[in-house]
Each structure stands twice: as C-alpha cells, then as structure tokens.
Amino acid sequence: MSDRLYTKDHEWVDVDGDIATVGISDHAQEQLGDVVFVELPAVGRALAQNEDAAVVESVKAASEVYAPLTGEVVEVNEMLTEDPAQVNADPYGAGWFMRLRIDDPSELDELMDEEGYKEFLADLE
Amino acid sequence: MSDDTELQRTPLDGLHRELGARMVPFAGYAMPVQYPVGILAEHQHTRSAAGLFDVSHMGQVRLTARGGRPRQDAARALERLVPAAMEDLESGRMRYSQFTNAEGGILDDLMVTAMGDHLSLVVNAGCKAADIAHLRAHLSESCEIEVLASRALLALQGPQAVAVFARYVPEVSQLAFMQAATWTFEGERLQISRSGYTGEDGLEISVPGHAAEALARRLLAEPEVMAIGLGARDSLRLEAGLCLHGHDIDATTTPVEAGLTWSIQKSRRQGGDYPGAQIITRQIAAGPSRRRVGIRPEGRAPVREGATVRLPGGDAIGTITSGGFGATVGGPVAMGYVAAEHAHDGQALELDLRGKAVAARVVALPFVAHRYHRG
Structure with a gap:
C-alpha cells in the first residue's frame, strides 16, 4: 500500500513535508487512453483547491486536471511536454504533473487513501 | 458504460468484448472505440500492416429498378437525389456521392456500387433511417429499396490488407x-470493394451477419492483422483528409464548399434535377464563399471541433470541424471552413484554444498521402 492520496476526480497526491506531488491515477490514464498533450500551469501560480490546474489531451478528448489542494505551483514536469505518453506508461512515477507547496494541510483530510480510492472505483463500475 | 442495453449490437459484438474493446454508444450501436493496445498503436498498425474494422453499423441498401434495365434505371433514378453521375457507372465500379437538400446541403454522404442488376449503397449509421425514408419517398415508385439489415460490413485496411485477403x-x-x-x-x-476510409489501400467486405464472426476471426489470426476501433478510424480518416458527416459536412454545407466537386462528374456540373442543383451549379461556376481546408496547428496541442478560426490577431473567418492528433503526422491536425479568400495553402491563422491563441496555417489535404491501388 502506498501513502498516495486520491481525489474523486482521479488525481493522486504524494505528500512530503509541505510539498505535494500531483498526477492522475492509473484508472484515469486508462480511461483517457493515449495521452498526446499535457498543458501544465505556470510555476509560481497560486491554485485554489479544485481549480483547473492542467489539461490532459488524449487522442479522443481534452480533460481538466484539478488542483487537489490549495497551494503554489513550485515545479512542473517539463518532460511531459516532450513525452506526454509517460502519463500512460508511468502515471505514479515519470508521469507526475506538478508539485505544490501546500497552504492548508487540513485539506488532506478530504482525500481518499488507496483503499478508499479502490472502493470508490469499485462503486463506479 | 453499463447503460448500453438499448443499443443495437453488430454481429461482432461478442468478439469485440472478448478482445477487450472499450465499447461506446455510437449512432445507436454499441461499438468498439479502442482495444487494449490503444488508439495510437491501432492507427500506426493500420498504416504499416493491416487493420480490421467492424463497420456493420453502416447502412447497406440495395436499389433495383422495376423494368427492363434494373441497374441503369435505378442509377438514373438515383441521379434525382445525388449530384454525381450514376447512369454511366459500369457494373463493378463505385462512386462516392452525397444526398443533398434543396439548399445544396449534404443530408448524408454515401458510396454507390453498380453490381449486376442493382446498385448497392453504403450510408452512414447515424443517417441511415433518414436516408432510407428519403429513398422510399422519392424512388419507391420506380425502384425496389431493400435494406440489407442482416449483412455485416468489415473493412480491412492498410498496405498488407489485400495480400492478406x-x-x-x-x-x-x-x-x-x-x-x-x-x-x-x-x-x-x-x-x-477496394475502398475504405483510411487513405490506405484496402477492402470493404459485405458478408452475411451469421458468417461475419468466423471471417473476422480468420482475418485476425493472420499475423499482419489487428482489430481497430472507431477512435483510430477517426484519426486515420482525418489524416487522409476525408469528411465525417455531422462534422465536416452536414445539411448546411454544400459539396462545393466541402471541396467535393471532384465527386460531381463534368456531365453533371452544368446542372441536374437533384435537390439544390441550382445552388451547387452556381457555386461550381462562381466559387463558394467558404471552403473546407486542412489546418495544421503549431505546437503539440490538439485543437478540436468547434474552435474559432481567426486571421492572426484579427477577425473570425471560420470554424474547426474536425481536429485531433495525427499519429502518422506526429502532431495535431484539423480541418475546418474558412472564408474562400483565405483558403490557400500557407495562409496564417490563429485558433482559439481554451482562451489562448494557437498559431496555425492552411495546408493542402491530405495530411498523409493516399496510397490507393489505382491499377
């Protein structure tokens, strides 16, 4: 079991101190299909929880990625600009989207742990 | 996804599910949008080897005139509904055309094959009920109109397709x-028929529904052949510059605006008795006010249907009608309508994308050269 937390919009969050790494879940990448483009937020941008943060384009359609937490964008995964397929190949590793400096750690309580997310996915079926 | 009980199923439905296809509702049918390998790999496989598509949702209609020349008279009757010449179509040949409305708009596009004593028509799934009603309303006095609902249609497309078959x-x-x-x-x-919707060499195979699965399984067992879903069908036809009805062409666009004048034989360009003939004839002579063009956005972001097309920093001159990622091109590709005075290769454009302007230019279609076997 990993310590990753998840949103109902299928983003994942991995927290280290006050820095949260954000990506989209394996389920999300599978549903999207082949990712061909990722639009990332500007470093320094202040995001509110649930605000549009990034756009992921598959062959089929564009989808929003929402900020799972309120915070400032401190780093983005520039590699996705050149190689967006990493989102499919390694959603929890090389396919990460951005790192946020968390403003309000209490927001973490709203996220699901891995087990909770698995149950959430099972209910979607 | 579990809500597809109302949807119709093609004879290959069970095979698609067995292959792990993601089934989606399309024109009233449950259809495979992709298989586990994914749209990009399916697209590239079709361009490099052979792809098998289930297009059984499309309408197959047989048209036979009552009387002495059942095929030729059916062809002459069909000329009252489409701009293309049909009466001179020899048995074993096919033509692409459109059903037009009184404004010259395109109700649907179709393939017509002359075959012995009849014509066989293939029409789009989403339009087939309306097309059949249209045929019955206008041609039932002179022709038998037989809907071949029990036949399946497979497309085997790609450079290896014919060798495999x-x-x-x-x-x-x-x-x-x-x-x-x-x-x-x-x-x-x-x-x-040696035809298709990918820009590649290939075949379309009309087969009795009860025999379709066995044939599909045989073809899929060939090492060159992979099952291909609707997702790659769309990206392949877009790269080939081929129109999708309801998107690039519809009841508000004429064949001339859509760049389909090539499908109207010279004998029919001075006029005809099909709906909208006056408008279409005038547009052929004087030029339309807008034209369908290929559009290449800069960068990697796909620009989708509905996006506004502008002159750089300026006025709106059109709309994107199809847009996506061209796997063979390796970047975004689109088609759309622009004002005729700007419809020339190299014209600089701007496309609206999520509130930002994406630079683009008009390019010649197709994006990927056709590789038809012209014999």
Missing part, C-alpha cells in the same frame, strides 16, 4: 481502387 480470395488483388465484385467464400456470398 488474397490468401482466401486470390482474385481480390485484381481489383483496382473503387472497383468491386462478388465472390462465394465457404458458401457465403461476399461483396468486396
């Missing part, structure tokens, strides 16, 4: 692009 029916390799013939294979009558 020739293992079963060697004579198919003698067909040239837009030719068709019938063969009996394992007791079933197949009507096969």
Whole structure:
C-alpha cells in the first residue's frame, strides 16, 4: 500500500513535508487512453483547491486536471511536454504533473487513501 | 458504460468484448472505440500492416429498378437525389456521392456500387433511417429499396490488407481502387470493394451477419492483422483528409464548399434535377464563399471541433470541424471552413484554444498521402 492520496476526480497526491506531488491515477490514464498533450500551469501560480490546474489531451478528448489542494505551483514536469505518453506508461512515477507547496494541510483530510480510492472505483463500475 | 442495453449490437459484438474493446454508444450501436493496445498503436498498425474494422453499423441498401434495365434505371433514378453521375457507372465500379437538400446541403454522404442488376449503397449509421425514408419517398415508385439489415460490413485496411485477403480470395488483388465484385467464400456470398476510409489501400467486405464472426476471426489470426476501433478510424480518416458527416459536412454545407466537386462528374456540373442543383451549379461556376481546408496547428496541442478560426490577431473567418492528433503526422491536425479568400495553402491563422491563441496555417489535404491501388 502506498501513502498516495486520491481525489474523486482521479488525481493522486504524494505528500512530503509541505510539498505535494500531483498526477492522475492509473484508472484515469486508462480511461483517457493515449495521452498526446499535457498543458501544465505556470510555476509560481497560486491554485485554489479544485481549480483547473492542467489539461490532459488524449487522442479522443481534452480533460481538466484539478488542483487537489490549495497551494503554489513550485515545479512542473517539463518532460511531459516532450513525452506526454509517460502519463500512460508511468502515471505514479515519470508521469507526475506538478508539485505544490501546500497552504492548508487540513485539506488532506478530504482525500481518499488507496483503499478508499479502490472502493470508490469499485462503486463506479 | 453499463447503460448500453438499448443499443443495437453488430454481429461482432461478442468478439469485440472478448478482445477487450472499450465499447461506446455510437449512432445507436454499441461499438468498439479502442482495444487494449490503444488508439495510437491501432492507427500506426493500420498504416504499416493491416487493420480490421467492424463497420456493420453502416447502412447497406440495395436499389433495383422495376423494368427492363434494373441497374441503369435505378442509377438514373438515383441521379434525382445525388449530384454525381450514376447512369454511366459500369457494373463493378463505385462512386462516392452525397444526398443533398434543396439548399445544396449534404443530408448524408454515401458510396454507390453498380453490381449486376442493382446498385448497392453504403450510408452512414447515424443517417441511415433518414436516408432510407428519403429513398422510399422519392424512388419507391420506380425502384425496389431493400435494406440489407442482416449483412455485416468489415473493412480491412492498410498496405498488407489485400495480400492478406488474397490468401482466401486470390482474385481480390485484381481489383483496382473503387472497383468491386462478388465472390462465394465457404458458401457465403461476399461483396468486396477496394475502398475504405483510411487513405490506405484496402477492402470493404459485405458478408452475411451469421458468417461475419468466423471471417473476422480468420482475418485476425493472420499475423499482419489487428482489430481497430472507431477512435483510430477517426484519426486515420482525418489524416487522409476525408469528411465525417455531422462534422465536416452536414445539411448546411454544400459539396462545393466541402471541396467535393471532384465527386460531381463534368456531365453533371452544368446542372441536374437533384435537390439544390441550382445552388451547387452556381457555386461550381462562381466559387463558394467558404471552403473546407486542412489546418495544421503549431505546437503539440490538439485543437478540436468547434474552435474559432481567426486571421492572426484579427477577425473570425471560420470554424474547426474536425481536429485531433495525427499519429502518422506526429502532431495535431484539423480541418475546418474558412472564408474562400483565405483558403490557400500557407495562409496564417490563429485558433482559439481554451482562451489562448494557437498559431496555425492552411495546408493542402491530405495530411498523409493516399496510397490507393489505382491499377
């Protein structure tokens, strides 16, 4: 079991101190299909929880990625600009989207742990 | 996804599910949008080897005139509904055309094959009920209109497609692009044309529904052949610059605006008795006010249907009608309508994308050269 937390919009969050790494879940990448483009937020941008943060384009359609937490964008995964397929190949590793400096750690309580997310996915079926 | 109980199923439905397809509702049918390998790999496989598509949702209609010349008279009758010449179409040949409305708009586009004593028509799934009603309303006095609902339609597309199928029916390799013939294979009558919707060489195979799965399984067992879903079908046809009805062409666009004047034979460009003939004839002579063009956005972001097309920093001059990622091109590709004075190769454009302007330019279609076997 990993310590990753998840949103109902299928983003994942991995927290280290006050820095949260954000990506989209394996389920999300599978549903999207082949990712061909990722639009990332500007470093320094202040995001509110649930605000549009990034756009992921598959062959089929564009989808929003929402900020799972309120915070400032401190780093983005520039590699996705050149190689967006990493989102499919390694959603929890090389396919990460951005790192946020968390403003309000209490927001973490709203996220699901891995087990909770698995149950959430099972209910979607 | 579990809500597809109301949807119709093609004879290959069980096979698609067995292959792990993601089934989606499309034109009232449950259809495979992709298989586990994914749209990009399916697209590239079709361009490099051979892809098998289930297009059984499309409408197959047989038109036969009552009287002495059942095929030729059916062709003459059909000319009252489409701009293309039909009466001179020889048996074993096919033509692309459109059903038009009184404004010259495109109700649907279709393929017409002359075959012995009849014409066979293939129309879009989403339009087939309306097309059949249209045919019945205008042609039932002179023609038998038979909907071949029990037949399936497979497309085998790609540079290896004909070689693969020739293992079963060697004579198919003698067909040239837009030719068709019938063969009996394992007791079933197949009507096969060298045509398709990918820009590649390939075949479309009309097969009795009860025999479709066995044929599909045989073809999929060939090492060159992969099952391909609607997702790659769309990206392949977009790269080939081919129109999708309801998107690039519809009841508000004419064949001339859509760049389909090539499908109207010279004998029919001075006029005809099909709906909208006056408008279409005038547009052929004077030029339309807008034209469908290829558009190449800069960068990697796909620009989708509905996006506004502008002159750089300026006025709106059109709209994107199809847009996506061209796997063979390796970047975004689109088609759309622009004002005719700007419809020339190299014209600089700007496209609206999520509130930002994306630079783009008009380019010649197709994005990927057609590789038809012209014989």
